[in-house]
Amino acid sequence: MLTYIVRRILYSIPVLFFSTFLSFIFVSYAGNPLAQLKQNPRFSPQTIENMTHQLHLDMPVIQRYFLWLQDVFTHKLGNSLYTGQALWPQITRTMGHTAQFIIISEVLALILGISIGIYSAIRQYSVFDYVFTSISFLGFAMPTFWLALLLQIAFTDIFLHYNIRIFYTSGLNSLPGGPAWSWDRMQHLALPIATLCIISFALYSRYMRASMLDVINSDYVRTARAKGVSEWRVIMRHVFRNALIPITTVAALNFGALLGGAIVTETIFSLDGIGFFFIQSLATLDLYAVMAYLLITAIAVVVFNLIADIAYGFLDPRIRYD
């Protein structure tokens, strides 16, 4: 097992190296970040030339990639191309906010999805099953941004017409820099959490239902029933535990999609998260900020994929890594 983990980690290093290399070339060839400054009459051509030299924009791309790589390790991801500010504090701050609401929404989605998936499978083709199957089908077809906007509009309208503040519809805290765990913060995060939760819930309840049905029809469950084990015990001990195995993989592999969902929800609810940070950097062609985001999230995705594989091995003893 240990050798497997080590080998996977060693394998992901070149993959990360190449994916960042490709993104870097791609991003730097696409546009000159100083193009806007050139049109500004207050910057003389001399200044721009100096800046180009200072930012190493006159070097070949490959050399710049290695300079960037050096910055990643020695200067904690380096500085923003535009503001010159260090990226690391911005990344950690925004990532904290994103992690907070992503984790809460995932936990809720897993609890809801798993319990509803179980019940739908036990009562297959019941009204309950139909209702939740329809909801999850809607969830699959629903653009995240539209769901978020509908929630935002609904709660803004309630506030404007009845003057009742149920949830806030933008920002992180009422006062800038408020505490991370407070009633106020939760009121702000409720709608983003609900958005991501509904989208993930659709996925988990479907998978849980299918996985439960798979196990329910297997021979060992038939045997357990034939032995006279009580139905509750059959479901909880024989079916549920085995049906849970595929869900771990689905949940871990869903991480990349969650980051995408975070970009959209954070932009709509103006949350100071890493997705919003990425969108703003992209709009200004801030090469190093975009690269920092891609690198950090790529590492996160690789780690989650690894966790999924390892968890699978622990949960399912039929799988052997060597």
Add this chain to the structure above:
Amino acid sequence: MTEIKPEQGPMAPSDDSLFPTNQAVEGEIIAPEGSMVATVDDTHAAGLELKVRSQWSYARMRFFRHRLALIGLFGLVVIFSAGIFAGFIAPYTFEEIDLNNILQGPSHAHYFGTDALGRDEFTRVVWGIRTSMEVGVFVALVSTFVGLIIGAVAGYYGGWLDNLLMRFTDLVLTLPLLAVLLTATALLGQGSQWRVSLILVFFFWTGIARVVRGIFLSLREKEYVEAAKASGAGDARLMFRHILPNTLGPIVVNATLAVGTAILVEAALSFLGFGIKPPTPSLGVLVSEARANPEQWWLTVFPGLTIVAIVLCVNFVGDGLRDALDPTQRRMRA
């Protein structure tokens, strides 16, 4: 081949479909041919009328008995014809500004109301459908074609091409897709529909290629392929005549679902301002423009609802095809 009614009830095996077609539909559609889910006795009584059916006619029958798939197909035909005939259906032109009628609610003159410049929202949605449809179908077709060829060659020959393909898909899988697509469309898309579609193709074909490669890998070892090879079939004949038909089921299903995914992704990109840009009509852009007028609910609701309807119908059809094209499923769905 006699057709025996599958066992019913909670223990019915491998029933992963969502909604079973119910008895009422069965009666209506199948009535002319007699009951397809005949009991053994019925089949014997009508034994002379049994005819040989090809795999495809079974698939077609299974599809047309899938109630949701039919609803989806019908919905898609309606919505897509609206898109194709946008020029005839739309009561106004796409950019027709009418400052006397800004932000009007839905009415007879404007089914979906008007926006902040008095443009007819229904017209804009219909043209948006056309763009979404074009992007979805183009991305699905081209990425399926590319993925099919690369996946087939990689799975059949193995070797360096296979290695390259798997490494490339690993590369694509390491990055969060939406972020990469946003970066790509922001820098290379220039707001053009075709550029955005091509970028989507670049990241979509790997999924199909992986599926095709997997099937080719397992099938090339099968006895029937070996037998065909022994009787002198060349590589091309083995690949396209003997193995490819077995991959068609999953490919058709994947391609159908890819239409829905591509439409959703394009809408998200355009909504964030990095996908298709005005003046090209796009449902994502319509929703994003509606953010300036949150009080006018119709501007947000109708374009979004249209996206949901399209993707829902596509998914229904994809699900029906998945059930219908599974060749191991000889039985009729009850």
